[in-house]
Amino acid sequence: MNRTNLVAALLASGCLAGGCVSTATFEKVERQRDSRIAALEKEYAALEQQKSTLEDNLHTLKDRFAALEQTRLATEQRAGSLQQENAALVAASRRQQQQYDALVQGLSSEVAKGQLQVRQYKNMLSVDLAEQVFFDSGRANLKAEGKNVLKKVGDALKGYENKIIRVVGHTDNVPVSKSLQATFPSNWELSVARATNVVRFLQEVGVPPERMVASGRSEYDPVASNDTPEGRQKNRRIEIMLIDKNLVNEMTGKGN
Numbered sequence: 001m002n003r004t005n006l007v008a009a010l011l012a013s014g015c016l017a018g019g020c021v022s023t024a025t026f027e028k029v030e031r032q033r034d035s036r037i038a039a040l041e042k043e044y045a046a047l048e049q050q051k052s053t054l055e056d057n058l059h060t061l062k063d064r065f066a067a068l069e070q071t072r073l074a075t076e077q078r079a080g081s082l083q084q085e086n087a088a089l090v091a092a093s094r095r096q097q098q099q100y101d102a103l104v105q106g107l108s109s110e111v112a113k114g115q116l117q118v119r120q121y122k123n124m125l126s127v128d129l130a131e132q133v134f135f136d137s138g139r140a141n142l143k144a145e146g147k148n149v150l151k152k153v154g155d156a157l158k159g160y161e162n163k164i165i166r167v168v169g170h171t172d173n174v175p176v177s178k179s180l181q182a183t184f185p186s187n188w189e190l191s192v193a194r195a196t197n198v199v200r201f202l203q204e205v206g207v208p209p210e211r212m213v214a215s216g217r218s219e220y221d222p223v224a225s226n227d228t229p230e231g232r233q234k235n236r237r238i239e240i241m242l243i244d245k246n247l248v249n250e251m252t253g254k255g256n
Contacts, residue, residue: 099160100125106156115149124243125163127153129198131236138180140193142201150198153240154205163242165207169195169216170223170239172232191216198238 100120107127110116117128134146142150157165169191176184184190192215199214224231 102159103127103156107152110149110152116153124241124247126242127240129153129238129240130233131238132233134198134238135194138177138184138190140184140190140197142197147201150201151205154202154207157202157207157240157242160242161211162245163211164245165202165212166241166243167195167198167202167212167214168221168239168241169193169198169214170221170235170237171219172222172235173219173226174232187218188216191218194238198240 097120100118103125104111104118107116107118111118115130115133119126119128129146129150133149134142136143157163171187171191173187176186176190184193195214195216199209199212202212203209219226219235222231222235223237224234226232226235
C-alpha cells in the first residue's frame with residue numbers, strides 16, 4: 001500500500017505540474033487576443049473617423065461642384081447676353097454710319113461749297129453752319145441764302161426720328177456793337193436768338209418741334225483762336241447736333 005500511495009502521489013504531483021503550465025499558456029494567449037482585439041478596435045475607430053471625414057469631404061465637393069455648375073450656367077448666360085449686346089452695338093454702329101453717310105450725301109453740295117460741315121461723334125452727328133451764310137454781322141434774322149440751305153438741312157433731318165435735334169448758337173469774343181445792344185445786350189442774347197430763329201425755321205419746313213432744343217453758348221465754346229479773323233469766323237457758327245433719344249432720356253431721367 002505504501003508503494004502504491006507513493007506512485008499515486010507522484011502521478012498527482014506530475015498532473016498538477018502539467019496543469020500549471022497549461023494555465024499560464026492560456027492566460028498568455030488571452031492577453032495576446034485582448035491586445036489584438038484592442039488594436040483592431042482602435043484601427044476600426046480610425047477607419048470610421050476616416051470614413052466620416054471622406055463623407056464630409058464628398059459633401060463639400062458636391063456643394064462646390066453645384067456652385068461651380070451654377071457659375072458655369074451664369075457665365076454662359078452672361079456670355080450669351082454679351083454676344084447679343086455686341087451684336088446690337090455693331091448693328092447700331094452700322095445704322096449710325098449709314099445715317100452719317102446719308103446725311104453727308106444729302107448735303108454734299110453744301111459741304112463742297114463750305115456752307116456747312118458734317119461731323120460724326122460716337123453717338124451723335126453734328127452739322128456746323130457757317131455764320132456768314134445765314135446771318136449778317138450782329139443780326140439774328142436768317143438771310144435768304146441761309147434759308148435755302150437750311151431748308152435742305154431740315155429735309156435731311158426729318159428722317160431721324162430717333163434723334164433729338166439740339167441747335168446751339170456760337171459767337172466770337174467781339175462785343176455786340178453799341179447800336180445793337182438795345183436788342184442784344186451781349187453775345188449771349190445774340191447766340192440764343194440765332195439758335196431760336198433756326199429752330200423756328202426748321203419747324204416751318206416740317207421738323208417736329210418736340211424733337212428740337214434751342215440754346216446759346218455765346219463766345220464760350222470756341223473751336224479756334226479768337227486772335228485772328230479766320231479763327232473768329234470759325235467760332236461764329238450754328239451747331240446742329242443729332243443726339244440719340246435714349247441718351248437724352250438717360251441724362252434727363254425720363255428713362256426711369
